[in-house]
Amino acid sequence: MSKVTVLKTSPETVINDYNHLLHLSEYEKFLSKEDKTIIKLNLSWSLYYPACSTEPWQLEGLTKTLKEDGYTDILAVENQTVVTHPWKGAYGNKWLPILNKHDISFQPLTDVEWILYKPKTEMLAMYEIFDEILIPEIFKGSNMIHLPTVKTHGHTTTTGAMKDAFGGLIPKYRHHAHKKIHEILVDLLSIQKEVHKGVFAVMDGCVCGNGAGPRTMAPFIGNVLLASEDQVAIDAVAAKIMGFDPLKIDYIKMAHEKGLGIGDIDQIEMIGIDKQDFERLNFGFKVKKSTIIRWDQIIRKKTANIKWLHHLLFYSPVFKTFIFASEFYHDWLWYPSVGKRNIKEFMKTNWGELFEKYPYGEFPAYNEVKEWDPY
Numbered sequence: 001m002s003k004v005t006v007l008k009t010s011p012e013t014v015i016n017d018y019n020h021l022l023h024l025s026e027y028e029k030f031l032s033k034e035d036k037t038i039i040k041l042n043l044s045w046s047l048y049y050p051a052c053s054t055e056p057w058q059l060e061g062l063t064k065t066l067k068e069d070g071y072t073d074i075l076a077v078e079n080q081t082v083v084t085h086p087w088k089g090a091y092g093n094k095w096l097p098i099l100n101k102h103d104i105s106f107q108p109l110t111d112v113e114w115i116l117y118k119p120k121t122e123m124l125a126m127y128e129i130f131d132e133i134l135i136p137e138i139f140k141g142s143n144m145i146h147l148p149t150v151k152t153h154g155h156t157t158t159t160g161a162m163k164d165a166f167g168g169l170i171p172k173y174r175h176h177a178h179k180k181i182h183e184i185l186v187d188l189l190s191i192q193k194e195v196h197k198g199v200f201a202v203m204d205g206c207v208c209g210n211g212a213g214p215r216t217m218a219p220f221i222g223n224v225l226l227a228s229e230d231q232v233a234i235d236a237v238a239a240k241i242m243g244f245d246p247l248k249i250d251y252i253k254m255a256h257e258k259g260l261g262i263g264d265i266d267q268i269e270m271i272g273i274d275k276q277d278f279e280r281l282n283f284g285f286k287v288k289k290s291t292i293i294r295w296d297q298i299i300r301k302k303t304a305n306i307k308w309l310h311h312l313l314f315y316s317p318v319f320k321t322f323i324f325a326s327e328f329y330h331d332w333l334w335y336p337s338v339g340k341r342n343i344k345e346f347m348k349t350n351w352g353e354l355f356e357k358y359p360y361g362e363f364p365a366y367n368e369v370k371e372w373d374p375y
Contacts, residue, residue, distance in 0.1 A: 002230035002262040004237045005271040006278060009206060009225050011057075011354040017225060018061025019068075022202070024272050025227040028069060030143075030198040037066065037143040039076040039104075040168045041095065046088040047331065048355075049339060050219035050346045051209035054147040056094040056358040058204040062147065063102040074102075075138070079109040079167040080369060081174060082323045083330070086110065087366040097361040110369040113137045114171050121190040124254070125183035129176050135169055139195050144168075146201040146231070150222060150238050151209030152285055154293035155181050157249045158242060159214055160235040161201035161228075162189055176314065179300060182250035189231055189260050201234045202227045205241065207351050212288040216334055219346050220283060232261025233268045240265050242285040292326045 005025040009017040031037055039062065042054045059076075066074060076099055078086045086108035090096050099106050114134040119126075126133055146164040153159035155178055165188040166174060177184040192199050205224035209217030224241065228234035232255040236246035246252045246263050256263030270278050289297070303310040312318055346352045 001267055001269050002228065002233040003269045003271050004226060004228040004230070004233050006237065006241075006273040007225045008273070009223055011206075011350040014057045014206060014225075014354070015061045015064060018058070018202070019065045021225045021227050021272070022062070022065050025200075025229070027200055027227065027229070030200050030229040031071075031145070032143065032197055033069075033071050035141060035143050035197045036073045036075060036138070037071050037145060038139065039063070039074065039145050039147060040164055041076055041078040041090075042146070042148045042164050043078045043084050043086065043089040043093070043167070044214040045330070046085050046092050047335060048092050048094070049215060049217075049335070049343065050207045050351075051149045051151050051217060052215055053089065053093050053149070054095070055149065055204050055206065055355075056098060057206070057354060058147055058149075058202065059095055060098045062145065062202055063098060063104060067102050074104045075107055076104055077107045077109050077112075077136075077168065079171070081167065083326050087364050091360060091363055094355075094358040094360055096364060097359050100361070108366075108369075109136055109168065109171070117191070117195070119187075119191050120194055123187045123190070125177075125180040126187045129180060129184065130170070130173070133191070134171050135191070135195060139168070141195075141197055143198045144192060144196045144200070146199075148201065148203050149207075149209065150203060150205035150224070150226070150242065151217060152211060152213035152242065152287040154212055154214075154287065154289035155297075156185070156251060157287050158235065158239045158244060160203055160238050161231040162186075162235050162251060162255065164201070165189065165192055175296075178296065179304070182254060185251040186254045186258060186260065189255055190258075192231075193260065198229070199231060200227070200229050201231055203234055203238055205238070207346070208242070208283065208285075210242075210283065210285040212290040212293070215330060216290045216338070219342055220285070221349060221351060222283060224281070230261040230268075232256055232263050236263045236265060237268060237270075241281045241283060243282050244285070244287075292329055296322070
């Protein structure tokens with residue numbers, strides 16, 4: 001039986017609560033101190049928006065505990081996408097001062113060596129979408145800690161620990177995976193189990209995202225923390241808390257049936273919370289699709305059997321039009337209007353006050369990635 005630790009928390013106690021969460025989960029059993037420990041940050045927007053990306057208190061709670069418990073070889077990573085930038089995101093989400101405080105380097109995955117990998121497990125969709133499978137060389141034989149948040153997603157209903165591997169194990173062209181996103185997430189979990197010495201997830205539900213995730217969501221104060229070494233189980237528990245039936249979400253159901261983890265709530269042991277209290281946790285979330293995700297799905301589906309047109313739209317410079325449309329909608333239209341209003345209200349809460357206490361630090365100096373090909 002898999003175990004998932006769930007704790008109630010508050011802005012006043014959250015750092016100590018993360019320490020308690022990790023120790024209740026017995027995380028040291030799954031992550032050897034002799035091996036490199038990689039923290040895979042979750043960046044859904046280079047700008048800060050509540051619940052969208054790894055929260056600063058989430059990162060602080062984890063890194064402080066790791067250091068106190070004797071982990072010395074730690075590296076924080078994140079990748080670049082057509083709509084996010086690792087250094088800008090690390091600054092906008094206030095990660096860099098926390099990492100510097102604990103003497104942990106931040107490494108964009110755009111600047112590391114990627115090597116060819118041939119999974120031992122049969123893939124459901126990776127070879128259908130991508131010509132080859134590449135992984136960061138630094139991932140081999142390492143521990144992996146995922147830092148997702150509790151939120152909805154227009155492509156996958158919910159997003160969490162399994163989805164966080166999306167940016168870590170696919171170097172570029174991730175948007176093509178949307179055609180079979182559920183199968184891809186299952187494949188990525190299979191690869192993780194082969195590549196890493198241990199995999200663990202620490203999920204923040206202090207502030208959650210409801211609606212058209214992973215970016216244009218309504219912030220929701222959840223006051224919960226989750227942790228588990230079972231990536232399927234923690235996603236299932238998070239889905240249940242959000243108000244969804246986990247086994248009706250394809251990637252959870254597929255991973256459960258493939259034996260990669262437990263997606264059935266009845267087969268998961270809850271730590272840190274009474275069963276009755278857990279059953280009462282239901283945030284009543286409703287997944288929606290943002291304008292960009294809705295049109296992405298429509299266009300991909302309509303052109304899927306028209307190879308020349310599909311290739312023109314998604315594998316040529318024409319795709320830059322879609323990138324521009326996404327940036328314009330999210331950064332220049334939605335964020336300054338709806339987003340800023342939501343952020344203003346969030347900053348009036350105790351969690352908003354806590355966020356404002358964290359410094360941004362200096363804007364980082366970095367070299368732009370050469371020959372970034374988004375197609």
